[in-house]
Amino acid sequence: MFRSTRRALLFAAALAVPAMVLAGPQPAAAEKVLRVIPHADLKNIDPIWTTAYITRNHGYMVYDTLFAMDANLKPQPQMVDTWSVSDDQLTWTFKLRDGLKWHDGAPVTAADCVASLNRWGKRDGMGQALMNVMDSLSAADDKTIVMKLKQPYGLVLESIGKISSNVPFMMPKRFAETDPFEQVTDMIGSGPFKFSKDEWVPGSKVVYLKNEDYVPRSEPPSYAAGGKVVKVDRVEWVYFPDQTTAMNALINNEVDYFEQPANDLAPILANSPGIVVEVNDPVGNMGFARFNHLLPPFDNVKVRRAAMAAMKQEDYLLAAVGLPEYFSTCYSVFPCGTPLESTAGSEIVKSAGVEEGKKLLAESGYDGTPVVIMQPTDIPVLSAFSLVTAEKLRKIGMKVDMQAMDWSTLTSRRAKRDPVKDGGWNIFHTWWIGADVLNPMAIAYSGDPAKGWFGWPSDADLERARTAFPLAKNVAEQKVLATKVQDRLYAIGSHGNLGAFFTPVAYRDNVKGLIKSPVQFFWNISVE
């Protein structure tokens, strides 16, 4: 309060000074700045504490990772130089690269990395799974991390090299020892950018400065892997709450890069001189209609499948996304175009239609229980999904109770297992970025109601296949298990699969060197 008052007084004083300069100070001519409109406002800066995608993207600026996923969805060493596995598959040894330094100048040590992995392992789903099979994790010397497992585990590198939230970012030990349910207090990483804490205005602006001491790998960039060569001096994220204003700012050359314009704005942007519009994430997002398996009417698998049968993907995608170049139907639960894509059990979504749904509903013994749909009005895509579902369910003869709310309310209400009259729910919609649901380990595909994701499906077969997956000996075996998982997911009517959609990026044509990836990275980008 005092600071603000003092500031206010300053104003009054300054206003009284008649000799105010007319023109602003000119920025140093040589400094290259990339002005970005990020997809969301960076509200918190600890990527282990929160799973928010914007915080994950921030994490990639400031921190580095031991391994990183490349464009073939394979983990590649990033901070790690060499590594080895014992013949019994139980002892993993990682040696760090030379020249890794924290932003405060201290060298990165194996002990820092051990502490970071431990903190991540307490919050992240894949991290917890890895910790469950882990016997010990220790630093053999300053540069060597040794991981001992209780049993062979097929996803060690996939876990510590995972590309999306929570990413196992490496932090100095003193921060990594923070309680995982509390935020770290400072942003010291070893990543290619430094966080300019004094310039951070939550809700509006974040500034990153080039880390001159960063030593990039020599390989070309590929997703999160490869050399992170920074080609600008400064990256500014300026958050815009309003899409129309954001679009106009890009058109008027007031920003360089617009991370997620609404799909419908893409044509205007593409038609404006000097602006490039393209899809940067080849995997895309997967639309989800999630049933609550605990409450009637969706405690009945036949009712769930009746609803699924009515959920024709084209209708959802057209309503929520609009332009056909930004969506495609995808009947696999694992993203189309990725290794585990499958057609198992997908007839129900493929042949979807209202008639099919009506028929199944008639067989299900549905008793007219109204369906509570939670509609998040502040998220346009999900709001649209909800509208389409309401219409579909009504058409097949279900009663619908649409409840509009904001996303915050939805996130706390979806955690409730209570009956509808005590604040429970029947359906909500969301999407997962494809990179988050590449394999059966994704919590979205859980079949264990005790530990699983909201909606709490229960299926022992599904869980068996999922737990077997990381222990699979080879890719062929993985594929078999994944197919089994998908088959079960459709058989039990785990969720409505609403298809894949892609978010375009738009930028001024003097911005070069974007990395195609499901996650937005800012290295390798130059402003000419």
Next chain:
Amino acid sequence: MFSFIAKRIVATIPVMGVVALFVFLMLRLSPGDPASVIAGDYATAADIERIREQLGLSDPIVVQFGNWIWQLMRADLGISIFSNLPVTTLIAQRLEPTLMLSLTTLTFSVLVAVPLGALAAWKAGTWIDRAVMIFAVAGFSLPVFVLGYALIYEFSLALQWLPVQGYKSPFDGLLPFLRHIILPTVTLSVIFIALFARITRASVLEVLEEDYIRTARAKGQTERKVLLGHALRNAAVPIVTVIGLGIALLIGGVVVTESVYNIPGLGRLVVDAILKRDYPIIQGLILMFSFVYILVNLMIDIVYTLIDPRIRY
């Protein structure tokens, strides 16, 4: 006079108490809390509970309220749940744009509205009067954001005269500041010009019927002198009152204008906080806005005694 001011200041304390209690209860008794937002898509119910405990949200409500009041007494507004920064820092970061936009809007509105209203009163019944009044009513009839978009479209995109968005501090140069603040100011001013012009017209009309105006006219003073020297000065009290009431309206308008023009001010801070349930920010800001409102109205009461010699306390 001083005892009056002292009394009024003391009288604000229970009002602030009411505001504090009301805001607190409204937030804590509603569904949705920050823990689940923080926990994200992967969280289990146990994780959410853990975070809730960490944030002190599982304490009994009375304890939470007590803690908060205790904090307030030490001039501490708490720490934002999401950004982990002190609420006072967040407010300080964003005070300047909101304050500047408010000042330019009030100044511009008064400069336009008072002459317009006086003119309408002076020419009461003529087409000038009607035109001003039609504008005044129309100003109340347009949602702020529609006007904002229309102005951006015309002046920034079509004519390319002004930037689309953003805020530049006047301390870094007056010209950039003005270029950025013109459109938001005009957008936000329309409703105030409408309001102030109406009040000015009505007050001046009333004064023009008073005896001393007739006397002044009878003494052969020019119409201009009558209008400026007597009528407008005596009509000042109701105009100033309405400006005071306008502060509350201003804060509401600022919220929308800041969104449309992407100005990093307090209005957006509070709306974001509400949508994310960042309790300390919501509580702190609503309390601060109320405090400003009460303070401004208190100052206006004091100003009365200065501009209107008839009022004595």
Next chain:
Amino acid sequence: MSAIADRDANRSGLRERLAEFRRNVLSRHPTMAIGGVLLILMILGAVFAPLLFTVDPIALNPIQRLRGPGAAQWFGTDMFGRDIYSRTIYGTRISLFVGLAAAVLSIAIGLVIGLLAGYVRLLDTILMRVMDGLMAIPGILLAIALVSLSGASLVTVTVAITIPEIPRVVRLVRAIVLSVREEPYVEAAVAAGTRLPLILIRHILPNTIPPLIVQATYVCASAMLTESILGFLGAGTPPEIPSWGNIMAEGRTYFQIAPWIIFFPGALLALTVLAVNVLGDGLRDTLDPRIAKKM
């Protein structure tokens, strides 16, 4: 006895004013007549929406999304292919409901609290401190918070818009009560032992009606605008029920692609708010010349 006579005097005063209204007002205030007629047309439109060549306002038809105004869809379609004409006409119901309900509710609640505060000394301090507190919270923030926290429904939006309007009504009523209670006929009624509720209803209430009618029109107009602003900020009426406010709010991203989504409900909203305001100004001038000068 005297109380009855006074009440009659009051009544005849009101009757005379109404008669004068009939004789003079409509000719003297043609704008007010226009406002009234417009408002009646809007209400008729709202009531008979299904007969006005509308289609289902919530039927999705993504194939024909974002079509401009034409023969098939008079006002064009929105991003879900819904018919803007039908949505706008049906939206009249919601917007008028919000406006009228907010006006009636805030006046009714404010009247009760104001009468109590003005007449019962004991309650006055407490009630007025609470009202001061409410008034000090910016109305729009209070409304966003209430809607966002209690879930968006027509009822919560209406209540959220109503609550911030109440303190102003309370102040108005209380001021009138304070001035009227000193009048001889009220003092006479008190002396004659008339009970409190009767005094309030017989003597004081009638005096508050004219200014409250005027106040109601302003509340109504501002409620309709506030509803649209809430929609813009993401805390408006649920999208399933179209209102002018949320049609515009949903269309804001499309301002440069499909301006008709905003234009038609916006024009109707502006027209209605204008009509209500003009009506209010006219009523003020005729019902209560004293306020007329002050406002």
